[in-house]
Amino acid sequence: GAVVSQHPSWVICKSGTSVKIECRSLDFQATTMFWYRQFPKQSLMLMATSNEGSKATYEQGVEKDKFLINHASLTLSTLTVTSAHPEDSSFYICSASVNEGHSPLHFGNGTRLTVT
Amino acid sequence: RKEVEQDPGPFNVPEGATVAFNCTYSNSASQSFFWYRQDCRKEPKLLMSVYSSGNEDGRFTAQLNRASQYISLLIRDSKLSDSATYLCVVKMGGGFKTIFGAGTRLFVKA
Numbered sequence: 001g002a003v004v005s006q007h008p009s010w011v012i013c014k015s016g017t018s019v020k021i022e023c024r025s026l027d028f029q030a031t032t033m034f035w036y037r038q039f040p041k042q043s044l045m046l047m048a049t050s051n052e053g054s055k056a057t058y059e060q061g062v063e064k065d066k067f068l069i070n071h072a073s074l075t076l077s078t079l080t081v082t083s084a085h086p087e088d089s090s091f092y093i094c095s096a097s098v099n100e101g102h103s104p105l106h107f108g109n110g111t112r113l114t115v116t
Numbered sequence: 117r118k119e120v121e122q123d124p125g126p127f128n129v130p131e132g133a134t135v136a137f138n139c140t141y142s143n144s145a146s147q148s149f150f151w152y153r154q155d156c157r158k159e160p161k162l163l164m165s166v167y168s169s170g171n172e173d174g175r176f177t178a179q180l181n182r183a184s185q186y187i188s189l190l191i192r193d194s195k196l197s198d199s200a201t202y203l204c205v206v207k208m209g210g211g212f213k214t215i216f217g218a219g220t221r222l223f224v225k226a
Contacts, residue, residue, distance in 0.1 A: 032212045043218040044160070044203075093159050100211050102148045107159040 002028050002098050006108025013084055013115055020080045021111045023094030029074035030096035034105070035067075038091045050077040084115040117142055119215045122204050126221035129194055137189040137220050139204030147209035149180055151189045154201045154219065163189075163202070194224045 003026040013019050023033055033050040048069055049057040056069035068080040081088055091112050095105040122139045129135050137151075149166035164171065166178040166187055177190040187204055204217035 034212075034214070044216050046216075049212070091157070097207075097212055097214070102165070102207070104148070104150045104162050104165060104207070105205070105214050107161070110159045112157070 002096075002103070002106045004030075004094065004096050004106045004108045006094055006111055008111055009109060010112040011114070013113070015085055015115055016083055018080055018082045019084055019113060020078055021092055021094075021113075023077045023079070023096070023108050025075045025096050028096075028098050030077075030098075031074060033071060033077040033094055033096045035069065035077075035079050036093045036095070038093065044093065047079075050079075052077075081113065084113070086115045089113055089115045118218075119143055120204055120206050120217040122202075122217035123220045124218075126223055128223045128225065131194060131196060131224055131226055133194050133224075135191045135194055135198075135222060137191075137202050137204070137222075139187040139189075139217055141185050141187070141204075141206045141215070143206070143208065143215075144185065145209050146185075146206045146215075148207040149178075149187050150205040150207070151176075151178055151187075152203040152205055152216075154203060156200075160203055191222075194222075196224050196226060198222060199224045 005024045007022045031052045035047045036044045047062045050069045050071040052071045058064045071077040093110040094108040097103045120141050151163040152160040153163045154160040166180045170179040175192045179188045201219040201221045203219045207214045
């Protein structure tokens with residue numbers, strides 16, 4: 001089955017630093033990947049849609065200059081949280097689908113970010 | 117109105133009980149339907165796709181009613197390990213756009 005790998009699984013950083021999270025599709029090419037954020041006991045919230053070779057599409061209320069997305073190849077998308085603050089502490093998850101049709105989304109294992 | 121709505125939950129049931137999750141979607145252009153399971157502090161994992169004719173996988177049965185824009189998931193003989201949040205997911209036609217319900221938390225107790 002389709003596998004999506006995310007790295008790192010968890011990261012602790014100091015306020016003001018930047019953190020990069022990688023999302024890879026291991027056995028398929030993904031022209032589109034999705035980035036979500038989930039706070040404790042809340043629903044998944046779509047942050048942005050990452051498009052290979054073009055700019056990401058951000059959801060309303062998500063700062064594109066703070067959450068930098070790069071989708072440089074068909075198997076890799078990165079999310080960089082710039083100048084992280086404690087309120088950015090959350091569970092970040094990426095996902096991808098094999099195709100636009102009936103294929104479901106497959107999720108990476110998520111990255112738990114803690115900003116101190 | 118939310119695009120995908122689920123029972124708010126939580127559901128608290130004893131082992132062996134039958135549990136039904138309901139979900140409605142508002143966009144008639146919705147093409148594909150899925151149920152995911154999410155354990156605490158983990159990523160969502162695909163439980164099963166939902167087909168128009170209805171489908172079953174062991175203790176799990178999913179049904180779709182396109183006319184009513186309604187999806188259901190039935191869990192029979194629930195186990196302690198079924199405790200999780202169940203997410204109703206709808207994928208739009210003609211692209212990758214996928215909408216998630218807020219999820220329904222299930223607690224199965226001994």
